[in-house]
Amino acid sequence: MVRRFLTLSPVISRLNLNPGIFLAASPSLRLQRQNLKPKISPSSTSNFQRTRSYSTTTRVSSLPRSESWKLDDDGLVVLGIETSCDDTAAAVVRGNGEILSQVISSQAELLAQYGGVAPKQAEEAHSRVIDKVVQDALDRANLTEKDLSAVAVTIGPGLGLCLRVGVQKARRVAGAFNLPIVGVHHMEAHALVARLVEHELSFPFMALLISGGHNIIVLAHELGQYTQLGTTVDDAIGEAFDKTAKWLGLDLRRSGGPAVEELALEGDSKSVMFNVPMKNHKDCNFSYAGLKTQVRLAIEARDIDVKCPVSSATKEDRRNRADIAASFQRVAVLHLEEKCERAIDWALKLEPCIKHMVVSGGVASNQYVRSRLNNIVENKNLKLVCPPPSLCTDNGVMVAWTGLEHFRVGRFDPPPPAMEPDDYVYDLRPRWPLGEEYAQGRSEARSLRTARVHPSLTSIIRAADSLQQQTQIL
Ligand code: KG4
Ligand code: ZN
Numbered sequence: 135m136v137r138r139f140l141t142l143s144p145v146i147s148r149l150n151l152n153p154g155i156f157l158a159a160s161p162s163l164r165l166q167r168q169n170l171k172p173k174i175s176p177s178s179t180s181n182f183q184r185t186r187s188y189s190t191t192t193r194v195s196s197l198p199r200s201e202s203w204k205l206d207d208d209g210l211v212v213l214g215i216e217t218s219c220d221d222t223a224a225a226v227v228r229g230n231g232e233i234l235s236q237v238i239s240s241q242a243e244l245l246a247q248y249g250g251v252a253p254k255q256a257e258e259a260h261s262r263v264i265d266k267v268v269q270d271a272l273d274r275a276n277l278t279e280k281d282l283s284a285v286a287v288t289i290g291p292g293l294g295l296c297l298r299v300g301v302q303k304a305r306r307v308a309g310a311f312n313l314p315i316v317g318v319h320h321m322e323a324h325a326l327v328a329r330l331v332e333h334e335l336s337f338p339f340m341a342l343l344i345s346g347g348h349n350i351i352v353l354a355h356e357l358g359q360y361t362q363l364g365t366t367v368d369d370a371i372g373e374a375f376d377k378t379a380k381w382l383g384l385d386l387r388r389s390g391g392p393a394v395e396e397l398a399l400e401g402d403s404k405s406v407m408f409n410v411p412m413k414n415h416k417d418c419n420f421s422y423a424g425l426k427t428q429v430r431l432a433i434e435a436r437d438i439d440v441k442c443p444v445s446s447a448t449k450e451d452r453r454n455r456a457d458i459a460a461s462f463q464r465v466a467v468l469h470l471e472e473k474c475e476r477a478i479d480w481a482l483k484l485e486p487c488i489k490h491m492v493v494s495g496g497v498a499s500n501q502y503v504r505s506r507l508n509n510i511v512e513n514k515n516l517k518l519v520c521p522p523p524s525l526c527t528d529n530g531v532m533v534a535w536t537g538l539e540h541f542r543v544g545r546f547d548p549p550p551p552a553m554e555p556d557d558y559v560y561d562l563r564p565r566w567p568l569g570e571e572y573a574q575g576r577s578e579a580r581s582l583r584t585a586r587v588h589p590s591l592t593s594i595i596r597a598a599d600s601l602q603q604q605t606q607i608l
Contacts, residue, residue, distance in 0.1 A: 175545045176358060176591055177289050177317020177561060210283045211275075212541065213307065214534025215268065217260045217300030218292025218320045219346065220244070220251045224271035225530030226282075229538055231330045234275035236524075236531050239263040242387040249380050251346075257295035264303045271530065279311040284546060286537020289317035290563025290588065291347070297562045305550045305560075314546040316537040317561065319591045320528075321348055321495075321568045322358070326539055327532035328492040332519045335492070338485040340516070342474055342507070345495035345528075346372035346389075349420045351477045352569050353484060354492075357539055358595040360569030361484065363477045364418030367577050371466055372497045374422040378429050378462050382455045383440045383447070389527075394459045395500050397444065401453070401460030406432050408465040410472065418477040419577045420469060429462050467506050474507060478514045480574070492519045499523035545595070563588040 210229030217223075220241040226234040241251075241259045248255065272278060287304035290297060301317075308315040325341040337356045343349075349366035372391060379390030384397060408428045411421045433440065436454045439447075444455055474491070481488055491511045497503060504520050511518040525531055540546065567590040 175316055175547045176319060176322075176540050176595065177315075177547060207542075210538060210541065211277065211281055212316075212534045212537045213268070213271065213279075213282050213285050213304075214318070214530040214532070214537055215264075215285070215287040215300045215304045216320075216323075216528055216530050216533045217264065217296050217303075218288045218290070219296060219528060220256050220259075221528040222260045222263050222267050222299075223528060223530035223533075224268045225534050226271050226275035226277060227330070227531055227534035227538060229283075229542070231333075231535070233330075233531055234277065235271045235273075236529060237267050237270045237274065238529060239267050242389070245389060246386040249386065250376065251293070253293045253295050256293065257299060260296055260299040264299055268303060268307065279307055279313070282311065282313055284308075284314045284316055284537060284541050286316040286318050286533050286541075288320045288323065288533050289561060290320065290566035292320055292564060294562050294564045297564065298560055301560045301562060305554060309550040309552045309554065312549045314541070314549055316540050316546045318533050318536045318540075319566060319568060320533075321345075321350065322360070322591060323532035323536040324494040324526075325352070325354060325492055326357075326536045327521050327525050327529075328494055328519045329539070330531070330535045331521050331525065332490070335490050335519055338488050339490040339492060339519075340478065340481050340488055341492040341494065342470065342477075342498075343495045344371050344470070344493070344497035344503070346370060346376065348495065349422070350568065351418055351473065353481045353488075353572075355485065357543065358545070358591060360590075360592050361572050362567065362569040362590075363480055363572050363575050364420060364473055365577075366420040366422065368421050368423035369426060371420070371422055371470065372495070374426050374429075374462070374466055375497065377426050378459065381430055381433050381440055382438070382459060383443050385443070385445070389496070391497055391500060394463060395502065397456050398460040398463045398502070399456075401456030401458070403460035403464035405457040406461035408432070408461055410465055411469050413472075415577075416476075417575050417577060418473045418480065419575065420473060422466065422469075425462070425466060425469070429458060432458050432461075463500075463502055467503055470503065471506055471510050474510050475514070478511070478516065480572070482514075484572075489517060490519050491516050494521055494526050496527040499526040566591065568592065 207229035212227055214225050214227065222239040225236040228234060241256060244255050244259060285304045285308045287300050288297060289301055304315060321343050324343050329335045337354055339354050341354055342351045347370055349370040350362055351364045353361040353363060375394050376390035379386060379393045384393035408425060411424055438451060438454055444452060493507050498520055508518045565586060566588040569590055569592045
């Protein structure tokens with residue numbers, strides 16, 4: 135089923151961006167696009183070469199600051215494609231932040247059937263709907279591919295099989311219509327979509343990004359430049375919500391998080407005394423594996439028949455399940471609160487002028503999460519920025535918007551060839567950190583799991599910028 139969202143806001147004023155480099159304005163979109171010269175895109179490979187991956191073709195060319203080009207934000211229109219996990223999403227967004235269309239096809243039935251995301255089935259589901267989702271996004275925007283300035287697509291992190299479907303589609307559209315392409319980091323997109331909804335949100339700011347696979351807290355210095363203050367040493371909070379929902383026999387068709395949130399409203403959040411994870415770790419890292427085990431043991435101890443769906447449970451059984459849901463949610467969020475408090479103190483030492491903390495990713499659509507974190511953030515004299523729930527969970531708008539942000543400053547790849555062979559090896563980054571780890575926040579528990587991790591987005595952009603500076607000097 136294809137879900138459609140209405141335009142969020144007809145006009146959102148131009149953001150307070152400071153790209154440093156201005157790009158050419160021209161009366162026609164197509165001309166405007168042709169005048170743009172690629173600098174290096176977030177997807178461009180520096181020290182992580184692959185054979186036949188498209189990014190290796192990127193030229194590193196300079197955009198002289200002396201050329202006082204001006205950007206016509208309203209004229210830019212970007213198509214964003216997202217397939218990193220279980221949602222097939224596409225959206226068209228204008229440079230001024232206007233959302234022209236948003237389409238999502240979710241794999242809710244598969245999720246309920248397999249009790250989680252099954253990569254092969256998810257890939258097949260993406261392949262079945264991707265053409266229709268993209269076409270719908272263009273139709274609803276009343277545009278054709280010829281009206282686009284660029285195509286943005288998530289290239290990581292995520293499931294390789296799923297990422298491939300989106301990247302292949304993006305490259306086919308870009309190749310056929312001679313459009314530049316921007317490879318987008320999924321977690322950066324979760325953070326930056328907040329700048330589309332809150333026009334006061336300028337760098338530097340903090341972001342807590344909480345989803346099914348990620349639990350990171352970063353300091354965003356500027357576009358593409360992030361310091362990772364903390365991450366999870368095992369599972370992310372969304373995974374803990376999903377497993378709790380599954381073990382409590384809840385309806386997974388809207389994913390586990392909303393089901394737990396809803397049932398928790400009926401329960402007593404102090405009835406089961408779960409331990410708050412990592413109490414003695416004086417860092418900003420997270421851990422949810424132990425809490426998951428505590429939940430499983432609590433369910434077993436209460437003799438809950440998990441094979442019986444909650445909708446058919448007795449009153450007492452339902453009450454037991456609600457108590458566990460509420461107690462789990464309270465402690466899971468308390469863990470976020472404690473780590474966020476410390477992270478804000480660290481961040482204010484590094485960047486004393488930060489004013490905002492973004493909370494985004496699927497779990498940020500939870501009302502309890504939002505209100506508890508709002509208290510923490512306000513106590514530290516910062517302002518919480520949470521995108522609306524439809525922009526917190528995976529969507530194409532965040533990809534289009536992040537693509538726009540990088541495109542504006544000249545970070546994109548040139549159009550791919552019109553025809554690419556079926557066995558073309560795409561540049562996909564299933565494990566791709568967003569920022570460089572803050573030394574004080576490093577965790578021994580995670581250091582064993584760094585094999586086959588792509589260099590971070592921040593390090594790639596930093597390397598590209600310094601290469602560019604050297605080229606200018608020569
Ligand atoms: O960002 P997202 O849509 O996809 C990933 O990148 O993983 O996040 C999905 C996660 C799932 O674990 C889902 O259960 C969780 O976000 N989620 C929620 C809520 N809505 C979605 N968790 C708690 N409360 C919610 N209301
Ligand atoms: Zn996500």
